[in-house]
Structure formats: C-alpha cells, structure tokens
Amino acid sequence: MATNVRTRDGGSATSRPASRRSHGEGPFRFLATGAGVVLLAIMAAIAVFLVSEAIPALQANKSSFLTELTxxxxxxxxxxxxxxxxxxxxxxxxxxxxxxxxxxxxxxxxxxxxxxxxxxxxxxxxxxxxxxxxxxxxxxxxxxxxxxxxxxxxxxxxxxxxxxxxxxxxxxxxxxxxxxxxxxxxxxxxxxxxxxxxxxxxxxxxxxxxxxxxxxxxxxxxxxxxxxxxxxxxxxxxxxxxxxxxxxxxxxxxxxxxxxxxxxxxxxxxxxxxxxxxxxxxxxxxxxxxxxxxxxxxxxxxxxxxxxxxxxxxxxxxxxxxxxxx
Amino acid sequence: MSKQIQVSSLDAYYGSHKAIEDVSMTIEPRSVTAFIGPSGCGKSTFLRTLNRMHEVIPGARVEGKVLLDGEDLYATTIEPVSVRRMIGMVFQRPNPFPTMSIYENVAAGLRLNRGRIPKSEMDGIVEDSLKGANLWNEVKDRLNKPGAGLSGGQQQRLCIARAIAVRPEVLLMDEPCSALDPISTLAIEDLMAKLKDQYTIVIVTHNMQQAARVSDRTAFFNLAEQGKPGKVVEMDETSRMFTNPTEKATEDYITGRFG
Amino acid sequence: MTTIQHISTSRRIKDRVVQGLVYLAFALAVVPLVSVLWLVISNGLARFDMEFLTHSMNGIGARDANGGAYHAIIGTLEQVLLASLISVPIGLLTAIYLVEYGNGGRLSRSISFFVDVMTGVPSVVAGLFVFAFWILFLGFQFSGWAGALALAILMMPTVVRSAEEMLRLVPTDLREASYALGVPKWRTIVKVVLPTAFTGIVTGVMLAVARVAGETAPLLMTVFFTNSINNDPFNGPQMGLPLFVFDQAARPNDTAVDRAWTGALTLILIVMLLNLVARLIAWWRSPARGR
Missing domain, CATH: 1.10.3720.10 (MetI-like)
Known part of the structure; x- marks a missing residue:
C-alpha cells in the first residue's frame, strides 16, 4: 500500500502539506480518482453491453427494427x-x-x-x-x-x-x-x-x-x-x-x-x-x-x-x- | 404633481422588534428632504414605510398615520399597490430588470399601470424620462440593449428614469449613491437638484456632505442604545442643522464624534 | 378630493385569478398524495398481519387468501444492503475526488457531468445492462446480488451528489488548520473532513436507499422472481417487495390484489421510515435548529 511513490510525487503539486509521513497519499488519491473513473466506465459499459447483446437479436429480426409496429x-x-x-x-x-x-x-x-x-x-x-x-x-x-x-x-x-x-x-x-x-x-x-x-x-x-x-x-x-x-x-x-x-x-x-x-x-x-x-x-x-x-x-x-x-x-x-x- | 407628506406618531416593527418609534414629521413638496443617522437607526425602514414597501418583508408592520396631501396611506381602503404607483422609489444598489432592454426598463412601470399605450406616445415618455434622468444622450443609440450593460451610475439613473416614467408624486431614494463612484454620485446629485422642481424628494444618506449639498431640510435619526427603536432626534432646515443644531447628539454626529 | 387612485379592476382580477390558480395547483398536487396514501392504508391494513410478515407465497393456490411477503421483505433488505455496500464507497470516493482532487480539470468536469446524466438513466435500463453484462455476458444466474448491482448503479449518482454537497460545506479553515499541523492531505480528509460531513452523508445515503428500495423494474431482469424463501442473495432467483406488489397486482384474483395493497403498505412504511430517519438526522445536525 505504501509503495506507490510515483503517483504521490505526481500529485504533490496539489497536495499542499508535504509531509515525510504522507505515504498513504498516493494510494488514497488513486482510489478516489479510480472511483470517479469507474463511474464513467459504468456509463460506457451500459452502452457497450446493450449494443453487443442486442446484435444477435437484431440480426435475427425478419422485419425492420425501426419501422415495424408489431x-x-x-x-x-x-x-x-x-x-x-x-x-x-x-x-x-x-x-x-x-x-x-x-x-x-x-x-x-x-x-x-x-x-x-x-x-x-x-x-x-x-x-x-x-x-x-x-x-x-x-x-x-x-x-x-x-x-x-x-x-x-x-x-x-x-x-x-x-x-x-x-x-x-x-x-x-x-x-x-x-x-x-x-x-x-x-x-x-x-x-x-x-x-x-x-x-x-x-x-x-x-x-x-x-x-x-x-x-x-x-x-x-x-x-x-x-x-x-x-x-x-x-x-x-x-x-x-x-x-x-x-x-x-x-x-x-x-x-x-x-x-x-x-x-x-x-x-x-x-x-x-x-x-x-x-x-x-x-x-x-x-x-x-x-x-x-x-x-x-x-x-x-x-x-x-x-x-x-x-x-x-x-x-x-x-x-x-x-x-x-x- | 408633487405632494406633501405628513407623518404622525408612526411605529414600525419587524415581527416583535420595534425598529422605529413615534416618528412625526412633515415633508414639503418640491424640496429635497434628507434623512441622516448612524447605521441601524431606522432611517431606511422609515423611508420604506412612506410607500408601504416596509410591509413586503414578512412579519413587518406599521402603526400610525402617513398622510399624502391629507389622505392616509394606511387607511383600510387603500391598497399598497396604488400607494407605490404614486410614490416611486430608487434603491441602494441599481436594480434594472436584467432580462429587459433599456427601453423596456423605462416602460415597465407604465405598461403595468396604464395597459396598452400607442408606440409613439410610449417613445415620447421613454425619451422624456431618460432626459429627465440625464441619461438620454448616453443611451439614445442603444435603447434596445440590456440595461445590465450600463455602468453602475448609468444603471442608477436608468432606475430613476424608470421611477419617474410613471409620473409619481414623490420620489424616495434609499442611499442611491452608496454603490457609486464620485463622478456618478455628482451626476445623481445634479439630477436631484433638477428633479426637485417637479417632485417631492426624500433621500436617505450616510454621507453628511451629500445631505448638506442636496437637501433643503434634514432629519437626524438615532437610537438611544443598541436594540432600542430608532427615533427622530431633530429635524430642521439643512443650513441651520449643519451650523447650529439644537440637540447635542446631532452636533456630535455631524462633527464626527460618533456614528 | 382623492389623491390615490385605485388600481384597475382588470389588474385586480388578474392578480386574484393567478393567486387562485397557484393555490389550485398546490391542491392538485396534494390530492393524489392523499388519495394514494389513503387507499394504501385502508386497503393494505386488511392483510397487514403476522402471517403476511412471516410467510412466503410458497404453496399458495391462485385463489387462496393467505400467504405473505416474508421472502420479498428479506430479499429487498438484502438487495438494498448489498447495493449500499457497493455504491457508498464508490460514490463517496468519487465525491472526495471531485471536491478534494479534481480542481476543475477535464476529468473532474466530465465525471461531474456524467454523474448528473447518470441520475437520468431509467431504472429499467440499469436492469437490462446488468442482465446483459452479468447474466448474458459473464454467464451468472439471476440472483439478489445481480439486483443489487442494478440498484447500486441507480444509487451512485445520488450518493455522489449529496456527499459532494456535504464535503463542500466543510470550511476550508478546518482543512488548513490540519495541514498546518503537518497532517497529510489524505489523513486530513479521513480524520477531519469526513467526520465533519458524516451526518450529512448518512442523510444522503438514506435518501438514496429510500429511492432504490421502491424500484421494481431493474429487479425483473436481475433478481427475476420466486414464490419461496431464498435467504442467499448470491444463489438463485430472489424476490423483492416492489416485485411482489407488481406480481400480485397483475393477478386477476381479489385475494392477490389484497396482498398487493398490503405489500404496498409495507413498502411505503419502509421507504417513509428511511426518509423520516434521514430528515431527522439532517434536522438534528442543522445549524438552524431551535430557531
């Protein structure tokens, strides 16, 4: 947990307190950013998986998906x-x-x-x-x-x-x-x-x-x-x-x-x-x-x-x- | 136009808090009357009782009489809306309607009070009002631009034009220059000197030089101590008030010993 | 001599008419609320008994009047709990990112925008997504857990927004005081900022829980459906209280409709209780209390 030094240095500009014991900063920041990215990923995944699981049925359709009523x-x-x-x-x-x-x-x-x-x-x-x-x-x-x-x-x-x-x-x-x-x-x-x-x-x-x-x-x-x-x-x-x-x-x-x-x-x-x-x-x-x-x-x-x-x-x-x- | 206001033993409240107590005075037509006094002494509150804007604040109420040429503004048959139509008001911060053009701002009050007005007549009134507010030359080429695009001093004069467009009897001004720079302040003061030929003007100000410059009569408001209601300490001709006040408190305030 | 002219009758009438319409609009909004609550209570009380709360629908015939929603209540509680366990950490961390680390950059702006957009994702679409991903693509079965995944997606934006709002209310002074003592930023967040915002965040989470506890549509294609008790949210189809109401309401017998009303009453009690507790916490913490 305390080994992620690179992100800590990358983030030191915004994390004002430069403390010698801030070895939790990197992972924590990574977690918080990751959570936000997960949210974006979910939105993307919704689109991707709805498309991919719809394709077989759309290919099997004998009518036009956009104009058919039934x-x-x-x-x-x-x-x-x-x-x-x-x-x-x-x-x-x-x-x-x-x-x-x-x-x-x-x-x-x-x-x-x-x-x-x-x-x-x-x-x-x-x-x-x-x-x-x-x-x-x-x-x-x-x-x-x-x-x-x-x-x-x-x-x-x-x-x-x-x-x-x-x-x-x-x-x-x-x-x-x-x-x-x-x-x-x-x-x-x-x-x-x-x-x-x-x-x-x-x-x-x-x-x-x-x-x-x-x-x-x-x-x-x-x-x-x-x-x-x-x-x-x-x-x-x-x-x-x-x-x-x-x-x-x-x-x-x-x-x-x-x-x-x-x-x-x-x-x-x-x-x-x-x-x-x-x-x-x-x-x-x-x-x-x-x-x-x-x-x-x-x-x-x-x-x-x-x-x-x-x-x-x-x-x-x-x-x-x-x-x-x- | 231009009418006299007589106030007799007026109290104003915010909920259970009494903000001003037992104010009586006569405000003469075609003159400028200034209210001075330290912050929180109730002079703005009192000003707002003169056109029944005080009661807009939830829980606020008034006891006593305000007579406009003998007619009581607080009589039960009188609606606040018609009082405000007669007694215009200019506020501390310029407040033109942000969604309206300069023209529409000036026309707004008329549209309310008189319904449909022919375009040519309206154009005339807008021009007269803007001229009356010493603003016409600065805005005549951009009447359809938003009023919010003007400078602070111009916006305040726009608000004065808006107020005089409905031809009120009285014009109340609540520290109209406190948000303005000295040059804009001077323009407003010049305007007041001109407007007093036609209107009864009442102005609240923090600035004693301003009161001395523009007003004919001055009333000094003060409160006995914090939490007590404000009262009128003294009211007199401005020239006498600033040279030879009767009350000690007035003298102390004017000479800058407190407030 | 009258100086003060009255305002014209037409203006007076217009003002009164609008006032009447505004009051009418409010009445129109309250009527359905009263009607719904009244019908739910009066119809729901008939079957609101111990059997309803302790028995499932296992072995209950089409016309039988007994049976209950125990399996559905258990299912809903488990699914909502799991959904909270997923969405609260992600939502809270996202809010921390937006408030403490985002600095208005491109990533934080797009996250913020899509959090708003995510609030508008229809619940049925969230259900279909979990079905497409978890069940069709990854090959798992219907389960309470799958339902919890769908509910978690619906909870997340609400949790992020309310947590974000609460974190922003924490005064900067407090953070700086902690920095000045040499405490690193992440420990400041964990030890100072989060505890200060804690009750507000709890309120937001409970409101989010109340919102998803009543969701039916996403359960249809994730939790699926069962008449019997399944205490294991990770194995096999479960039931949920909203699903129970939907199922019973669609059946043609009066006995089923009675159960639907009682299910609705139970559901509303749970949701309102969550709402009430959330508001009470918010009120208890409110600086305006006692005014």
Missing part, C-alpha cells in the same frame, strides 16, 4: 420499435403537458404565495410524492384512477370527439394512454416543482422590490422579475421530467394495455411504451426475445440520454450566467 421476437421473429417509441414519446409529452403548469404553480406557491412559516413543510409534502414507489402508483392507477377517468373520458369523446386526441369509436375509457399519462404526470411533478422552486427562490430580491415599488401587483411582480429569470431553469426541469417519464416503467406497465399500434386516440385502450413492454414481455421472452428487449432498452437509453444531456447543458449554462451576473 413485437413478435419469440415466435415469428418480427419486431420493431416504431409503436413502442411512439407510445413512449407521446405519453411522456402528454404527461409533461399536464405536469408542467401544475408544477410551476406549486413552485410559485411555495416560493412566493404560501405563508413563510408553512412554505418549507408544504414543500416537503410535495417532495413526498417522489418518495412513493412507482409500483404503488401503478397499483393506485389500475384500481382507482382508471375507473375514475372512465366517465370523463366518455364525456370528452361524446362531446369533443371531433378533436383528434379525443376521437375514437368502440370502447372508450379504461386502460388508456390518458390514464397512464396522468400517473406519469403525478410522478414527474415533484422533480419539476422542486427545481422550479429553487430557481424562483433565487430570483434577485432587489428586482422583485423594484417591480413592487413601481406599483406592480404580486402577479405582475412575478411576471416581470421572477418568471423571466426562472425560465431556463423551468425548461431544464421540464426536460428532466420528460426524461423521467420516458424511462418510467412499472406504473405504466400495469396501466398500459400493451397494444402495438400508432394512434393519437388517448381515450381508447391503445397504449404502450418501450419501458412498459420490457417489464411485461421479459418474463416470457426466449433468447431472441430478450435480445430484442435489450435493443429496445438501448433505444430508450439513447433517447433519455439525449434529453438529459440537453437539460443538464441548459442548467450548467445558466449556472455560469448566474455566476458572472452576481
């Missing part, structure tokens, strides 16, 4: 990501559309409306939403929310059926994309609200006072001095939420009816997603089937990676802007 890797060896990727993106965007306005409202409530004494405990209450496990939301969704949404879904379909999202004949309501998206929205709400709350709280007090001193109402003050400042933070929070929604598995696996078609009819029982399909199909999959699921997981990994990296870049840029502005 998922029959076990028997006829025809499978494609099209319907699943569509369901993933649409259900997540729908969840985002539901969650973002509510989350921004919640964030404003905690940062600018709630009595100061209550703000922290109430914020904690919203954070608790994130502590409920996904499978519990799934259970709640199938047993409570799905029946609850049946009536409103049928009403929307009957009265506003001309609107493409609400259209559809036959069975209306039940295990629909809307039900899944509402559950997803509840699950991503805490993260969007938490990040938005932080950026709203960071809005410069002196600008808020300037707005009030001009005779702004509370809402006008927020519109002038808080929202413009917080916008990049809210955008990246929403994107992080989008990434979460796309990768969310068990709740939608219980709710989505596992159909393989592309339709915008969110009130009919047609819905699926990459993650839900992995959870539902893994148990009964053979070798090709599992390879196919790994391939779909790779697609999910890439999509969420892109969304998350974009979100992080927006946040990091804002941090720098904030630092130079301060």
């Amino acid at each position: 998922w029959e890797p076990n028997s006829s060896r025809e499978f494609g990501i099209a319907a699943l990727a569509f369901g993933t993106v649409v259900s997540s965007l729908l969840a985002l559309a539901i969650a973002t306005p509510v989350a921004v409202g919640v964030a404003l409530f905690i940062s600018h409306y709630a009595p100061r004494r209550l703000a922290a405990p109430l914020g904690y209450l919203v954070d608790l939403l994130a502590a409920v496990p996904s499978v519990v939301y799934g259970l709640w969704g199938v047993t409570f929310l799905v029946p609850l949404l049946r009536g409103p879904s049928q009403w929307l379909n009957a009265n506003l059926g001309w609107f493409p999202l609400f259209s559809g004949e036959g069975i209306v309501g039940g295990k629909t994309m809307l039900a899944g998206s509402v559950v997803l929205a509840i699950m991503i709400l805490p993260i969007i609200a938490a990040i938005s709350r932080e950026v709203f709280l960071q809005a410069p007090k002196m600008n808020e006072e300037a707005a009030l001193a001009l005779g702004a109402t509370r809402w006008e003050m927020i519109r002038i001095a808080v929202l413009p400042f917080g916008r990049p933070g809210v955008i990246s929070a929403a994107m992080l939420g989008l990434g979460r929604a796309m990768g969310e598995t068990i709740a939608v696996a219980l709710i989505f009816p596992a159909t393989f078609d592309i339709t915008f009819q969110i009130l009919t029982p047609h819905a699926n997603s990459i993650a839900a399909n992995i959870a539902n199909a893994f148990g009964e999959a053979n070798d090709i089937g599992r390879g196919a699921l790994i391939a779909s997981g790779l697609v999910l990994f890439i999509i969420t990676l892109l969304v998350n990296m974009a979100a992080r870049m927006i946040i990091n840029r804002r941090k720098e802007y904030g630092r130079t502005g301060a």
Whole structure:
C-alpha cells in the first residue's frame, strides 16, 4: 500500500502539506480518482453491453427494427420499435403537458404565495410524492384512477370527439394512454416543482422590490422579475421530467394495455411504451426475445440520454450566467 | 404633481422588534428632504414605510398615520399597490430588470399601470424620462440593449428614469449613491437638484456632505442604545442643522464624534 | 378630493385569478398524495398481519387468501444492503475526488457531468445492462446480488451528489488548520473532513436507499422472481417487495390484489421510515435548529 511513490510525487503539486509521513497519499488519491473513473466506465459499459447483446437479436429480426409496429421476437421473429417509441414519446409529452403548469404553480406557491412559516413543510409534502414507489402508483392507477377517468373520458369523446386526441369509436375509457399519462404526470411533478422552486427562490430580491415599488401587483411582480429569470431553469426541469417519464416503467406497465399500434386516440385502450413492454414481455421472452428487449432498452437509453444531456447543458449554462451576473 | 407628506406618531416593527418609534414629521413638496443617522437607526425602514414597501418583508408592520396631501396611506381602503404607483422609489444598489432592454426598463412601470399605450406616445415618455434622468444622450443609440450593460451610475439613473416614467408624486431614494463612484454620485446629485422642481424628494444618506449639498431640510435619526427603536432626534432646515443644531447628539454626529 | 387612485379592476382580477390558480395547483398536487396514501392504508391494513410478515407465497393456490411477503421483505433488505455496500464507497470516493482532487480539470468536469446524466438513466435500463453484462455476458444466474448491482448503479449518482454537497460545506479553515499541523492531505480528509460531513452523508445515503428500495423494474431482469424463501442473495432467483406488489397486482384474483395493497403498505412504511430517519438526522445536525 505504501509503495506507490510515483503517483504521490505526481500529485504533490496539489497536495499542499508535504509531509515525510504522507505515504498513504498516493494510494488514497488513486482510489478516489479510480472511483470517479469507474463511474464513467459504468456509463460506457451500459452502452457497450446493450449494443453487443442486442446484435444477435437484431440480426435475427425478419422485419425492420425501426419501422415495424408489431413485437413478435419469440415466435415469428418480427419486431420493431416504431409503436413502442411512439407510445413512449407521446405519453411522456402528454404527461409533461399536464405536469408542467401544475408544477410551476406549486413552485410559485411555495416560493412566493404560501405563508413563510408553512412554505418549507408544504414543500416537503410535495417532495413526498417522489418518495412513493412507482409500483404503488401503478397499483393506485389500475384500481382507482382508471375507473375514475372512465366517465370523463366518455364525456370528452361524446362531446369533443371531433378533436383528434379525443376521437375514437368502440370502447372508450379504461386502460388508456390518458390514464397512464396522468400517473406519469403525478410522478414527474415533484422533480419539476422542486427545481422550479429553487430557481424562483433565487430570483434577485432587489428586482422583485423594484417591480413592487413601481406599483406592480404580486402577479405582475412575478411576471416581470421572477418568471423571466426562472425560465431556463423551468425548461431544464421540464426536460428532466420528460426524461423521467420516458424511462418510467412499472406504473405504466400495469396501466398500459400493451397494444402495438400508432394512434393519437388517448381515450381508447391503445397504449404502450418501450419501458412498459420490457417489464411485461421479459418474463416470457426466449433468447431472441430478450435480445430484442435489450435493443429496445438501448433505444430508450439513447433517447433519455439525449434529453438529459440537453437539460443538464441548459442548467450548467445558466449556472455560469448566474455566476458572472452576481 | 408633487405632494406633501405628513407623518404622525408612526411605529414600525419587524415581527416583535420595534425598529422605529413615534416618528412625526412633515415633508414639503418640491424640496429635497434628507434623512441622516448612524447605521441601524431606522432611517431606511422609515423611508420604506412612506410607500408601504416596509410591509413586503414578512412579519413587518406599521402603526400610525402617513398622510399624502391629507389622505392616509394606511387607511383600510387603500391598497399598497396604488400607494407605490404614486410614490416611486430608487434603491441602494441599481436594480434594472436584467432580462429587459433599456427601453423596456423605462416602460415597465407604465405598461403595468396604464395597459396598452400607442408606440409613439410610449417613445415620447421613454425619451422624456431618460432626459429627465440625464441619461438620454448616453443611451439614445442603444435603447434596445440590456440595461445590465450600463455602468453602475448609468444603471442608477436608468432606475430613476424608470421611477419617474410613471409620473409619481414623490420620489424616495434609499442611499442611491452608496454603490457609486464620485463622478456618478455628482451626476445623481445634479439630477436631484433638477428633479426637485417637479417632485417631492426624500433621500436617505450616510454621507453628511451629500445631505448638506442636496437637501433643503434634514432629519437626524438615532437610537438611544443598541436594540432600542430608532427615533427622530431633530429635524430642521439643512443650513441651520449643519451650523447650529439644537440637540447635542446631532452636533456630535455631524462633527464626527460618533456614528 | 382623492389623491390615490385605485388600481384597475382588470389588474385586480388578474392578480386574484393567478393567486387562485397557484393555490389550485398546490391542491392538485396534494390530492393524489392523499388519495394514494389513503387507499394504501385502508386497503393494505386488511392483510397487514403476522402471517403476511412471516410467510412466503410458497404453496399458495391462485385463489387462496393467505400467504405473505416474508421472502420479498428479506430479499429487498438484502438487495438494498448489498447495493449500499457497493455504491457508498464508490460514490463517496468519487465525491472526495471531485471536491478534494479534481480542481476543475477535464476529468473532474466530465465525471461531474456524467454523474448528473447518470441520475437520468431509467431504472429499467440499469436492469437490462446488468442482465446483459452479468447474466448474458459473464454467464451468472439471476440472483439478489445481480439486483443489487442494478440498484447500486441507480444509487451512485445520488450518493455522489449529496456527499459532494456535504464535503463542500466543510470550511476550508478546518482543512488548513490540519495541514498546518503537518497532517497529510489524505489523513486530513479521513480524520477531519469526513467526520465533519458524516451526518450529512448518512442523510444522503438514506435518501438514496429510500429511492432504490421502491424500484421494481431493474429487479425483473436481475433478481427475476420466486414464490419461496431464498435467504442467499448470491444463489438463485430472489424476490423483492416492489416485485411482489407488481406480481400480485397483475393477478386477476381479489385475494392477490389484497396482498398487493398490503405489500404496498409495507413498502411505503419502509421507504417513509428511511426518509423520516434521514430528515431527522439532517434536522438534528442543522445549524438552524431551535430557531
């Protein structure tokens, strides 16, 4: 342990105390750096092994992976990501559309409306939403929310059926994309609200006072001095939420009816997603089937990676802007 | 424009802490009134009670009366928002809205108070306000650039332009030069001399030379001891205050014996 | 004569409407929480008995009302413990690297960036990766350990971030005082910095544990599934409490759904307990305490 002299000398520039008994420094520094590198290696390994284990199944595919709708890797060896990727993106965007306005409202409530004494405990209450496990939301969704949404879904379909999202004949309501998206929205709400709350709280007090001193109402003050400042933070929070929604598995696996078609009819029982399909199909999959699921997981990994990296870049840029502005 | 303010037995609190006690004074229109005194004596707090900005701080409240030409600002029928529309404020540190251009900063208050205003009329008001703040010549070619790109002194004059654009009755200034260099300070002081033809101006300052230079009347704030509420020790014509103060404490402060 | 004009009705209404919407948004966020907790408690209490906590599902028929989640509880505890044993050292050392040795260089910046990105890796992808690597590529069987590997990947970024935050809170003065005594940097970190940040790090770890304890998806393809008790996390398929809930919820019988609710109640109790303990530790250490 005490023999790694080379790294110690290499690191002596940054390790200020040059002590004669610092023979643990090299190994310790090596361990700490190594741990960080392990983390990078894991990220790389995820990509490498998903690709390598997906290749045999992709080669056995008798259809086009990117355009095929059906998922029959076990028997006829025809499978494609099209319907699943569509369901993933649409259900997540729908969840985002539901969650973002509510989350921004919640964030404003905690940062600018709630009595100061209550703000922290109430914020904690919203954070608790994130502590409920996904499978519990799934259970709640199938047993409570799905029946609850049946009536409103049928009403929307009957009265506003001309609107493409609400259209559809036959069975209306039940295990629909809307039900899944509402559950997803509840699950991503805490993260969007938490990040938005932080950026709203960071809005410069002196600008808020300037707005009030001009005779702004509370809402006008927020519109002038808080929202413009917080916008990049809210955008990246929403994107992080989008990434979460796309990768969310068990709740939608219980709710989505596992159909393989592309339709915008969110009130009919047609819905699926990459993650839900992995959870539902893994148990009964053979070798090709599992390879196919790994391939779909790779697609999910890439999509969420892109969304998350974009979100992080927006946040990091804002941090720098904030630092130079301060 | 320009109105008189009458304050009678005003107390201001932060939660249970009493910051100022029993302040009564009359602030005359078309003049500059300066508040001086050591740090923590409540002069800024008092200034903020004059346009109901004090109560923005959670737990802060006020007891007593502030009359603007005879009308009580703290009457139950009066909203703080409309008070602030009448009584503008300039802060210690320049605080233009960072996401807005110079033009938008000046227009911000008007947009709130009067809704949609024709472009030509708005252009006129923005120009007048910037001229009124002695800033027009410096920024007329870059009105659409962000206000944050200006120097500190220019930003402070931008904030004054923003405040006078809504045509307030009174202009409150909370140590407006404390973050500025001497040249910018001089520009603001010149501006005050010009603005007092139209506005009632109240300024809080740490700088006694400044008070002597710009103000017509001066009020000296002090507290009996640390933790006790601040009070007005003496208020008089500035010239008399600085040459022949009635109170010993005022003299000690002005001659630099404490504070 | 009135000097002070009132603000226009439209501005007043707009302000009130927005205020109403903001309050409504908060109510909308709390309603599902209350609804979920209420249903979990009211439905879960029916089967929350000794048999549930001490028996497995071994030999329980499709329509039988008895059976329990003992095997799943044991599995979850073992998997989460193993996941912590893997992720805490790596996460803590990474945080030490970022705070004490990174100096904002390229390596530390890319590690920092990918730690953030790693928080966004879907849990099902972490499970698939462990399946592809540990089970397909290296040829091991499904086991509690494989599940722990997947959970560890999900825990790591949370551990790194919270530990990093706590280490940065340790005042530089403290480090320099130690250097001045001639103590080498690594011993300063181990003997001075880490003990100072200790409770904060524990809080972060417990929150990370609470987060992964409820994960179901990565268990599906690593721990797989069993109805009987398997105390050995290194050998053969295990069960996990979230997996138990998922399995029972997907079965068509009411008796199974009852078990699912009780499983959900047990899971929430465990997760909330971890959360509560973590917050209590954080509160106990907070400088603002007693304010």
